[in-house]
Every structure is written in C-alpha cells, then in structure tokens.
Amino acid sequence: MTGQDSAAVRIDTSKPHPARMYDWFLGGKDNYPVDEEMAKQLLTLDARGRDMARVNRAYMHRATRWLGGNGIRQYLDIGTGIPTEPNLHQIAQQVAPESRVVYCDNDPIVLAHAEALLRSTPEGATEYIQADARDPEAILDAAGKVLDFTRPIALSLLALLHFVDDEDGAYELVDRLVGQLAPGSYLVLSHTTGDFDPEKAAEARAMYKARGLTLRPRSREEFTRFFDGLELVEPGVSLTAEWHPELGEVIDVLGDRPIPGYAGVARVG
Numbered sequence: 001m002t003g004q005d006s007a008a009v010r011i012d013t014s015k016p017h018p019a020r021m022y023d024w025f026l027g028g029k030d031n032y033p034v035d036e037e038m039a040k041q042l043l044t045l046d047a048r049g050r051d052m053a054r055v056n057r058a059y060m061h062r063a064t065r066w067l068g069g070n071g072i073r074q075y076l077d078i079g080t081g082i083p084t085e086p087n088l089h090q091i092a093q094q095v096a097p098e099s100r101v102v103y104c105d106n107d108p109i110v111l112a113h114a115e116a117l118l119r120s121t122p123e124g125a126t127e128y129i130q131a132d133a134r135d136p137e138a139i140l141d142a143a144g145k146v147l148d149f150t151r152p153i154a155l156s157l158l159a160l161l162h163f164v165d166d167e168d169g170a171y172e173l174v175d176r177l178v179g180q181l182a183p184g185s186y187l188v189l190s191h192t193t194g195d196f197d198p199e200k201a202a203e204a205r206a207m208y209k210a211r212g213l214t215l216r217p218r219s220r221e222e223f224t225r226f227f228d229g230l231e232l233v234e235p236g237v238s239l240t241a242e243w244h245p246e247l248g249e250v251i252d253v254l255g256d257r258p259i260p261g262y263a264g265v266a267r268v269g
Contacts, residue, residue, distance in 0.1 A: 011108045015211050018163055019107040023082040025053035030082045030109055041207060045200045051253040052261065056159050056190050057084065059240045059263050061091050062247040063188050066233075066265065067154045068095030072186065074153040075101045076143050078133050078177075079160035082109060083116040088156070089126045097121040102143045104129040133160060134168065136176045152184035152268075159261075161226065162192045165216045174226050178268060185268040187230060190240050191223045196260045223262045230266035237264040 016038040020031040024039045027050075031039075043049045064075070073096055077088050080103040086094075089101035103117050103126070114128040127146045131138045140149075147153055155177055164170040178187055194201025194217035201217045208215035224237050235243065240261040241251065253259055 011112075016213070017107050017109075018213070019079075019081045019105060019110060022053055022159070023084075025050045026057065026084055028082060028084065030113065038207070038211065042204060045204055045207075046197075046260075048254050048259065051251060052192070052259055054251045055241045055253065055259045056261065058249045058251050059190055059243055060088060060156070060158055061086070061249065062244050063156070063263075063265055064088050064091040064154075065095060065247045066244055067186060067188070068092050068099065071184075072152055072154045073099050074147045074151065075099065075156065076104070076139075076147060076153055077101065077156045077158070078104045078139065079157055079163075080105045080110065080117070080128075082107075083113050087117065089117070089120060089124070093121045093124050097123040100125040100147055102127045102129060102146050104131055104133070104139050104143070106130070106132040133157070134164065134173060136173060140177070140180055149180055150182055152182055152186070154186045154188055155181060156188035158188065158190045159192070161189065162216050162218065163214050165214050168214070170216070171225065178230070181268045183269055186233075187227065187266050187268065189223070189226055189265075190261060190263040191226075192217050193219060193223065193260050193262055195219055196258060201260070217260075220262055224264070227264060227266040230268055232264055232266045237262055239263070 013032045013034055016035045020035040021039045024031040024036050075088060075092055092099040092101055111130045117128050118126050120126040125146055129139060129142045161170050205215045239258050240263040241259050243263045
C-alpha cells in the first residue's frame with residue numbers, strides 16, 4: 001500500500017472532515033462527534049443531506065457500470081472516502097474481473113480502512129494512495145505503479161471539487177490530471193450546486209468557512225467548464241439523480257425538489 005503507515009498518521013478530530021461527514025450521512029460509524037455536529041447543522045439548511053450522499057453514491061455505481069460496459073478496465077478514484085459496500089472496485093470487477101482500481105484520499109481514517117479497499121479479484125488489482133487531491137504529481141506518480149497511463153483510464157472526482165476553490169486551482173487540477181490520460185479515457189465528476197437555493201448554499205459555505213473548511217458550490221455553467229475540450233457523453237451535464245437511472249438504483253428522496261447536484265462523464269479525445 002502506498003502512503004504512510006496508518007499507525008504513524010494522526011487523525012485530527014478537532015474539526016470536521018468531509019469524508020467523515022459523508023460517512024455519517026450514509027449511516028456509517030467511522031466519524032466523530034465534531035463530524036456529526038456539523039452534519040446535523042447542515043441538515044438544518046437542507047433536511048435531505050442523507051439523500052444527497054445516497055444519490056451521489058448511487059451515481060458512482062451507475063457511472064462505473066457504464067464505464068465498464070464501454071470497455072474501461074482502469075480506474076483512478078480521487079477523494080474516495082470511507083469504504084461502503086459496494087465500492088467502486090466491486091462494481092468495476094463485477095463487470096470485468098480484470099479491472100484495476102487505484103483509490104486516493106487524504107483522510108487518515110480512510111487509510112485505516114484501506115484493507116477493505118484492497119480486496120481485489122485475483123484477475124484485477126486495487127491499490128490505495130494516501131495523498132491530497134491538490135498534489136496531482138504525487139498521485140500520478142503512485143498511480144502509475146498500478147495503472148498503465150498509455151491505455152484508457154476512468155478518472156473520477158466525485159463530490160470532491162466543491163471542496164477546492166477557484167483560487168486554489170480547481171480547474172488547473174483537473175486539467176493537469178486529464179492531461180496525463182490516454183485517448184479513450186473518461187473524466188467522471190459530481191458536484192454540489194447553489195443553483196436551486198443560492199441563499200442556503202451561501203449559508204452552508206459560511207458554515208464551512210467558520211470551521212476552516214472550503215465549500216465552493218458551482219453553477220451548471222461553472223461545473224460544465226471542468227469538461228472543456230472533452231466530449232460529454234449522453235445525457236451531458238445532468239442532475240446527479242438523472243444520469244442514466246436505468247443503470248442502477250434510483251434513490252427515493254424527501255419532497256419533490258431536485259437534489260442540488262450535477263454530474264457528467266466525458267471522453268478524452
């Protein structure tokens with residue numbers, strides 16, 4: 001396993017971490033009171049926080065099935081989060097047992113659960129990298145030990161880029177990673193938006209900022225910009241819940257308002 005030994009990594013429980021809040025929303029146990037407290041505060045802004053996490057997870061399943069069905073056998077998943085069943089490699093290897101998957105995250109608690117991420121089929125491979133998404137060189141170097149960058153790779157950054165502000169290089173980060181992908185690769189994204197309730201999105205952003213965290217909801221136009229120069233596959237940029245629902249589970253959500261998130265998959269030429 002790449003990265004630091006889990007025993008040597010200190011888990012910071014003094015402030016919430018997005019991966020652990022996401023785990024709480026999904027009903028997991030790998031979170032701390034500080035994560036639960038902020039997650040509950042976010043629920044006061046939108047009671048569908050759990051639905052948002054479940055909708056994003058279901059999109060990952062559907063997108064992975066689509067990619068596997070279209071010949072992808074290599075995956076680089078950045079910002080993977082705490083393992084939940086089934087995870088990306090399980091979906092990919094159900095479609096094609098020889099699939100190779102590299103996960104990357106910067107939360108030490110994910111490293112502590114990396115064993116669950118490494119249960120590969122005999123024909124395939126899984127690996128975990130402990131690295132920050134804003135350090136693409138380290139990620140590419142480590143991933144290159146498992147993945148063949150001369151062949152197509154699906155690069156996924158799911159519910160991640162809204163934690164990277166423009167001035168911190170969100171677009172440049174994507175460009176750097178995509179620039180290393182072979183033709184026939186795919187970029188897979190999901191992202192929260194304030195398009196449907198700008199006031200609450202601004203409150204959520206302020207809540208994150210008060211805790212030393214970044215939240216950058218983006219408009220449909222801003223999200224679509226991540227795919228500049230790439231060929232979006234049908235249906236293009238859509239609501240996360242509406243991307244190829246025929247490929248997997250559809251999540252029942254509270255109310256009839258759309259879950260405020262966009263998703264898209266685009267082919268590298």
